[in-house]
Amino acid sequence: MTDDDIERLERATLAAVPPRELLALEGWLVGLDPGTVGRAHSAVPTRHERLRVDLVPEILDAYAQRGLRPAFRVPDVAGCQLLCDDLAGRGFAATQPTLVQTGPAASLSEVDGGAAVEFAARPDAAWSALFLGDGFDPVDGASRIGILQRSDTTLFASVRFDGVVAAVGSACFSDGWAGVHGMRTAPGCRGRGLAGSILAAFGREAARRSLERVMLQVEERNAPARSLYGRAGLRTAWRYAYWRPA
Numbered sequence: 705m706t707d708d709d710i711e712r713l714e715r716a717t718l719a720a721v722p723p724r725e726l727l728a729l730e731g732w733l734v735g736l737d738p739g740t741v742g743r744a745h746s747a748v749p750t751r752h753e754r755l756r757v758d759l760v761p762e763i764l765d766a767y768a769q770r771g772l773r774p775a776f777r778v779p780d781v782a783g784c785q786l787l788c789d790d791l792a793g794r795g796f797a798a799t800q801p802t803l804v805q806t807g808p809a810a811s812l813s814e815v816d817g818g819a820a821v822e823f824a825a826r827p828d829a830a831w832s833a834l835f836l837g838d839g840f841d842p843v844d845g846a847s848r849i850g851i852l853q854r855s856d857t858t859l860f861a862s863v864r865f866d867g868v869v870a871a872v873g874s875a876c877f878s879d880g881w882a883g884v885h886g887m888r889t890a891p892g893c894r895g896r897g898l899a900g901s902i903l904a905a906f907g908r909e910a911a912r913r914s915l916e917r918v919m920l921q922v923e924e925r926n927a928p929a930r931s932l933y934g935r936a937g938l939r940t941a942w943r944y945a946y947w948r949p950a
Contacts, residue, residue: 711750712879720876722854740847746775753783776947791947798945801924809918811937812907817897819863821905830869839891863898871898875906882910884920
């Protein structure tokens with residue numbers, strides 16, 4: 705990817721999970737938020753080479769001034785090694801390895817399970833109930849819903865099974881990307897193609913908006929989700945970790 709592609713992807717990510725405050729420095733976007741969404745509460749470089757590592761003290765000061773624990777979202781690429789060395793020297797450690805995956809929006813149709821998908825501009829009670837339901841952390845879920853619904857370029861999707869909302873997701877259409885976020889399926893309804901139907905619906909909506917590229921972020925350990933996204937034509941663009949004080 706070009707530097708412009710990377711910056712637009714990172715801006716699209718933060719359009720989907722808008723932090724309370726966003727600080728833009730040369731080559732950096734710094735999310736300042738007290739919630740549980742790491743993407744909204746981390747500093748991320750907007751290019752993977754020629755990083756301004758000298759700005760790390762200014763970033764740390766921004767977190768300290770607001771009483772927030774600092775965090776950096778650092779790609780696992782050669783151009784970021786000096787940044788990793790700097791953070792390690794300050795007592796930070798890498799956690800939560802995550803994959804940034806991208807692909808053509810049209811390929812999402814490959815996993816269409818044929819279920820009817822409903823769109824809404826805001827998450828309703830049924831969407832939220834599934835997101836906060838059995839098998840999911842209710843505190844983290846509530847924080848994520850609050851952050852997701854700050855976005856003004858996001859659609860919230862849901863699929864019903866036996867009359868009950870059984871799968872949900874959201875997609876943000878911004879900065880040349882269709883970004884998929886908040887995908888969850890009720891534990892008892894997995895393996896029925898419901899999440900695939902949501903992805904396919906997002907792909908059709910992206911095409912309607914003349915957006916050709918889709919991206920998402922998935923934890924490396926989430927094998928079932930990675931399998932689904934692989935069948936949908938998404939491939940890993942880079943891997944990153946959250947660097948936080950050890």
